[in-house]
Amino acid sequence: MRNREETYGLIVESAYKMFAENGFDKTSLSMIAKEVGISKPAIYYYFDSKEKLIDVLFEEICKEIVNQYTLTVDDLTATNFEHYLLTIGFEMIEEQERDVNFNKIFNEYILLATRKDKYMNELNKIQMGYFENFSKVMNHGVKIGVVDGERIESKSNMLVMVIDNIGNFILTGLELDYKTIWEEAVKSVLRGVRND
Amino acid sequence: MRNREETYGLIVESAYKMFAENGFDKTSLSMIAKEVGISKPAIYYYFDSKEKLIDVLFEEICKEIVNQYTLTVDDLTATNFEHYLLTIGFEMIEEQERDVNFNKIFNEYILLATRKDKYMNELNKIQMGYFENFSKVMNHGVKIGVVDGERIESKSNMLVMVIDNIGNFILTGLELDYKTIWEEAVKSVLRGVRND
DNA sequence: GTCTATAGAGGGATAGAC
DNA sequence: GTCTATCCCTCTATAGAC
Known part of the structure; x- marks a missing residue:
């Protein structure tokens, strides 16, 4: 026999695994x-x-996403900006490849959200956080002169589109060179200024 | 009482609608x-x-995708290339906004595919067709001199990532300026040569 | 806290009449 | 081709003992 917290945790853990799988x-x-x-x-x-x-599982997953994907801007300089952008993408890709279950269950929740508003509200918050995060980084890039300020929101949004969808394609087992795709996306938003 | 074909069609049609919704x-x-x-x-x-x-519904949907999204390269010239790329994206976006059910049920099948191989095989064919289509167009762009040939596969793949994920975000009800995002993606892969 | 037993609803699928 | 009636199964959820 186990204590309360232990069993509770095991249920959530097992539910996560099985919901993702089935x-x-x-x-x-x-x-x-x-x-x-x-x-x-x-x-x-x-x-x-x-x-x-x-519901509880959804809340836990939302919390984890918010904690994990909050980007900081403070240490960004002209010399490390590109490397930083590349790295956060690479890390996300590696994370997705490591734990496919996370993406699987998250897609379950996305579909659920299209049918039940209470999930949609939380989901939209997460998505907007995503966009704001990248927007923050890109605007900082403009400030320190490594990104062309024109259409900065579109560029930022495009990056979100790319990195987010890479997870979906990994889910389908398609083995593309995702890191190179991300590299291309990052290079293309930086190209205006650095002209490479 | 109806004849055979009529009832069959109605069943498929209703199934499509209700599977998408629920x-x-x-x-x-x-x-x-x-x-x-x-x-x-x-x-x-x-x-x-x-x-x-x-299964039958899946086959029908797959056929429809293949028919709808086959891109032709024959009429592409240096002057209409950018416009063509923009247009096919815009058309896809409008189509997604018009019929959300299609994307909904397709996402159902994607999740199903992660659990049953028979769906995954077909799904991967579609995805690869997607990539090949855009690759074909982009390579043609290189040939007629409007696209920089460097990392041409990455650029092509990036476009697929963007256009494909726009549909997913529309599904979540997030109202972004998707056409501008697509424009940004197209511009960024053309930027190398035309320098705009 | 965890169990056995069971209620009650609804699902997929079939039998057989018309 | 379509129906009514029904089978069997599994699911969520609860009652009540320990």
Whole structure:
């Protein structure tokens, strides 16, 4: 027998894994209970319903995204700017390749969000945070003179489009040279000034 | 009472609509039957199982994508190249905004594909067709002198990443200026030569 | 906190009449 | 071709013992 926090954590952990692997609907509470090593009704001691479990998981995942993908601008100089942009992209790519489950379950939530507003609100916040983050970095790039200020929002948005979709393509198992694609995207937004 | 082809078509049509709106698992055959105006067992006269119906729909959708998104290169000249690239992107964006259901159900299939190989094979073919199409256009651009030949594959792939993900963001209801983003992407791959 | 047992609903699928 | 009736299964959720 385990204590409260331990079991709770195991349920969330197993749910994450199984929801990612099978989807919400094809994962029953019995399956999760079996994975944890408890009986199905025991889950109801911790979560009012299956939907609540899905909700809690969503909140956890949202928190993780916000924490992980907040970009800082303070240390950016003309000499390290390009390298920084490249690095954050490379890190995201490596992260996606390492843990496909994260992207899988996140796509589940995106589809869920297109059908239930309560998920959509949170999702949109995350997306906008994404855009704001990159916008912040790019505007800093303009300030320190390594990025052409013209159409700066479009450039920033384009970068988001590219890095975000790389995760989706990784999900489909297509093995492209994603780092080179990201490099191309970064180079293309810097090209105006540095003329390379 | 209707004839065979008519009912078949209505089932496929209703399934398309309801699968897009509710997802595969949350759409029962009873719901589809009700939408068509027949009884549930009548569906089994046309389809062996729910899975078969999902399969047939997938094939239809794949065919439609292949037909719709095959790009031609023959009429491309130095003067109309940029306009052509812009236009195909704009058309895709407008199409996505017009019919969100298409993207919704396609994302359902993508998730399904990550769990069942038979869908993944077809999906990968489509994706590769996508890349080849844009590659063809871009290589033609190099030939007629409007695109810098360096890293031509990366540029081509980047364009695919951008246009493809715009559809996903439209799905989430985020109202960005997608046409401007696409314009930025196109301009950035042409920038090397035309220096604008 | 976790269990066994079970209610209650709804799903996919089939039998057989018309 | 389409129907009614029905089977069987699995799911979510609850009751109540320990």
